[in-house]
Amino acid sequence: MIVSFLKHLLLLFITLFILTLVSYNILLKDPLNEVLATPHFYSGYFFYLQNLLNGDLGISYNAGEAVKNLIFAVLPPTLELCTMAMFLSLLLGLPLGFISSTNGHNFLGKTIKSIYVVGLSIPIFWIAPILLYFSAVNNWEISAIGPYNLLYEIKPLTGFSIIDVWFIDEPYKIKIIQNVLQHLALPTLVLTILPLMEIASFVQQRSDFLFTQNYIKISITHGWSNTKILYRYILPNTLPLLVPKIPRLFTIIVAQCMLIEGTFGWPGIGRWIINAVNLQDYNSISAGVIVIGLCIAIVNLFTEILIFILDPFNKKGWYAR
Template identity: 70%
Template sequence: MLLSFLRHIILLFITLLIISIISYIVLIKDPLNASLMTPHFYSGYFVYVDNLLNGDFGISYNGGEPLKDLIWVVLPATLELCFTAILFAILFGIPLGLLSAVNNSHFIGKLIRTLSDIGLSMPVFWVAPILLYVSAIQTWEISAIGQYNLLYEIKPITGFPIIDVWFIDQPYRIKIIQNVLQHLVLPTLVLTILPTMEIIRLVQQRAEFLFKQNYVKVTMTKGWSIWKVLRIHILRNTLPLLIPQLPRLFTLVLAQCMLVESTFAWPGIGRWLIDAVKFQDYNSISAGIMVIGLCIITVNLFAEILTFILDPLNKKGWYAR
């Protein structure tokens, strides 16, 4: 157990080192940061790392604002989309995966598997504008761009409008809440597709494997209903399987945000980074690489801690399937 802990710490340190080096290489691409390479290429790296440890990301050349303040504005918007999409993916993916496993040889199971394969190969940069176009010509209220209507003022408390909107003390608060949710629907639906299909596939494979085990077959011969078998044996041995998959799902959704945010004018870190590339703002690109890397590492660390709490000795083989 101690060796496993040390191995994870070493891997974490190596990952942070690699991300910081990549971020530093991007930073020195800017001619204005050429002084960091004197007298040697690595001379400014230690200064750069020291600034990062102190929370100093520098300033944006596109406006001169501190990058730390900009990141705290754009990052919560992206995380709001990611967490909402993963939450809905779990809510939809687990029941559909179990339904597909129970009806493995029936039409319903085959249909869910087919839709899952189609959803995994569906490009979000194609789905997003089509959904926005269809909702607009049908005059649906969810055909909206941005986080909320700029006519409303939401005081930033946590940085997440979906949370901050509940602390508004205005007579039209219900209208603002409705507006925030309407703006959140379309990008969430688009981002939910891939993780939902992935969860369906994982749950279905695991459930089908468990249905073939002898202890499950014995309970079914005793006359247990299929729902009792699912609740007692299948769910308890399937849900923990999703925990090690959370970092990968989060990374996939975060990568898709880069495309979806531009389509829906969502003020997140993906759209901000695309604008930084457009204006060749290397300071912002470098800071964005570090922030995104830290987010993925944090989610991965959370998943590993949760997995360790549920299975300290790693005897259940959740990583195997």
């Protein structure tokens, strides 16, 4: 147990070390920072690490503001989309996979399996503008860009508009909440497609295997309903194998979110980094790489802690194949 913890801790430090090297190398691309690499490449690395530990990420050449303040402004909107997409994928993927398994030999099951293939094949940067255009042509209220209508004013307490909107004191508060949800709907649905298909496909394959086991066959002969089998056997034997997949799915969602933020006018870190690349703002690019990598590392660490809490001695086969 202790050895396993130390191993994961060592891997985390190695990952962070590689991230800092990549970030430092990006920083040196700026001619103004070449002095850090004299007389040797590593000459300014320890000074750079010291600034990172102190929370000093430098100044953005584009905005003329501290990069740390800009990160706090653009990171929450991205995490908001990613968290909502991850939650929706789990909420819909589990029942969808089970339905496709129990109806595998009829039209419904075959249709859902066909949707898996299509959903996993569609490029997210292609489907996002098409869905936005389609919803706008049909006058759907979810055809909106940005986190909310600029006519409204929401004080950024946490940076998450879906949370901050509940703390405003306006007579038309319900209308503002509705507007925030409408703006959040379409980008969240687009980000949900790929992880939803992967989760549903995994649950369907796992359910197909479990239905071949004798204890479930006996339950079926005793007249158990599919719902009872789902809660009694399928979920307890599927969720342990799904938990370790969360970091990879979250990483995919973050990468996709960076691609579609520009399409939906979302003020997130992906759109901010792309603008920094266009403007050759190497301080912002370097900080963005560190922050995104750190977020993914934190999600991975949280998953490892969750697995350890639920199964300290790894007896339930969390990493079984």
